[in-house]
Amino acid sequence: MLIGIPKEIKTMENRVSMTPGAVESLVRRGHSVVVEKGAGTGSGLTDDEYVSAGAKMVTVDEAWSAEMVIKVKEPISSEYKYLRKGLLLFTYLHLAADKELTDALLESGTTGIAYETVQLPDRSLPLLTPMSEVAGRMSVQEGALHLKKTKGGRGVLLSGVPGVSPANVMILGGGVVGTNAAKIAVGMGAKVTIFDVNHSRLQYLDDIFNGRVVTMTSTEPNIRAAVTQADLIIGAVLIPGAKAPNLITRDMLSTMKEGTVIVDVAVDQGGCVETSKPTTHTDPTFVVDGIVHYGVANMPGDVPRTSTFALVNQTLPYAMQLADKGLDALRANESLKLGLNTIDGKLTFAAVGEAFGMDT
Ligand code: NAD
Structure with a gap:
């Protein structure tokens, strides 16, 4: 199959949908990959790396003219002109929040497979x-940064130092997200409390952190009691x-430490x-x-470089199935089938239909 990788053009979007390593895997299976020039720049991936992996560097029009286009973000209005019948589009779509894009996919007859609705039998969402x-992981890094006085925070070091208590981190x-935040906060030496409504989740966290977090x-x-003691x-x-x-x-804020x-x-x-x-990211905080x-x-x-590699690790196996088998891949893989949102002008994902009062 001919696969196209356009450059992401949404504001501040620096990820790219395939790394050179992923391109190489597709090419080795007999597929051809065209990559828009400069598509990987924001993630620190050069055109030369893509060429060495077997890709051909092309214009935006050529990248979109492939049989399957793999992207990161949903197409924005300037990209709607590339949508067409027969195009297989594999990307985040978030259609329930975007009527204009839903209409554009349906009117054009594009086959849209959304990362965010691919679902495993245990109901988890592997591409989210x-x-x-x-x-x-980043939440604790950002929290630690903004706890600094110059950033408006309490002037507290997450880990404390010998003789001075570490910070209290409360995770709701x-x-x-919460488990990964806890991992980093524990690693930085903070006192961590995790809150959840799901008791079996608390049991699991209690087991894996083995006494290094408190579960509530x-x-x-x-929550009302804990916020008064929290630093982050x-x-x-x-x-x-x-x-x-x-x-x-809002009323809890006045009970918290400035x-x-x-x-x-x-x-x-x-x-x-x-x-x-x-x-x-340019103006991340405000004070209330x-x-x-x-x-x-x-x-x-x-953190586009890390995010690109993390995303591609998960999307590549599905992209390979689509490249190898085309739409037959959906019949062979129930999880991937749940990713199908639009085909031949028809909406196939119930939650999107419900959001817009449309038939599916
Ligand atoms: P998840 O489903 O893995 O975890 C959510 C947890 O919340 C579950 O364990 C659930 O039991 C718990 N929960 C539900 N109601 C609760 C309550 N009243 N009190 C305490 N816990 C409760 O979801 P996730 O992947 O960890 O995502 C969490 C959120 O982060 C989502 O809204 C997701 O969209 C968002 N997210 C944001 C960004 C960003 O850039 N801001 C990036 C990724 C994810």
């Missing part, structure tokens, strides 16, 4: 997990398909802090009632 792993939600049932009184709070809850619950309410930092990773689902709002709020909605975007 790597970005949660990145955001979770012990899923992928996520109830309003438990990580928001990492998710209720699939719903807005995140407001676990930290300069406490909240990194609300769940901000992309509305945030789990009442006073959260989305921010950007003396509490520093960090709300960057695309945290992995600032």
Whole structure:
């Protein structure tokens, strides 16, 4: 199959959908790969590396004219002209939040397979997990940075020093983001407490961290008491398909220590802090009632090299199946089939149909 890798053009998007190593794997299986010139630059990957891997460097039009186009972000309006019947598009689509793109895919007859709806039998989302792993680890790094006085924080070193207590890190939600945040916070020597509503998840965390974290049932009184002692709070809850619950309410802020930092990773689902709002990497924080709020909605975007490799590690096996078998790959793999959102002008993903009152 001829596979196209266009350069990402969304603002501040520096990831690329295939690394040279991934290209080499596809070429070895007999596929041809065309890569838009400069597509890997933002992730520190050069055109020469792609050429050595067997790719041909081409213009944007040529990259999009391939049978299967693999991307990172959903097409933006200037890319709609490339959508067409017979095109297999494999990328993040997030259609439930984007009626214009849904219409563009349906009107053009494009076959759209969305990373975010590929689902394993245990209901986990393998192509979302790597970005949660990145955001979770990064949340503590960002929290530690913003706890510095010059960044508006309490002036606390996460690890403490001999004779001085380490910081208290409170993690709301012990899923992928929360577990990865805990790993880094524990590694940095902080005192870590993880809150979750799922008891078996707390049992699992208690087992794997073997006494190095405290687990707590996520109830309003438990959270209300803990925020008064926290130096860094990580928001990492998710209720699939719903807005995140407001676990930290505005009135709690006045009970907290001035300069406490909240990194609300769940901000992309509305945030789990009442006073959260989305921010950007260029201006990541704001202060409410003396509490520093960090709300960057695309945290992995600032570590594009790591994020590119983490994403491609997970997408490549599916990309290979699509390249080898075309749409027959969907019949052979139920998880991949769940990724199908649009085909031949028809919407095939129920949640998107529900969002827009459309038939699926
Ligand atoms: P996950 O499903 O793995 O984990 C969510 C956890 O929240 C689960 O363990 C669940 O039991 C728990 N939970 C649900 N309700 C709760 C409550 N009331 N109190 C405490 N815990 C509760 O999800 P994830 O992959 O860890 O993602 C977490 C959030 O981070 C999502 O909103 C995701 O979209 C977001 N995210 C943001 C970025 C970013 O750049 N800002 C990047 C990746 C992920």
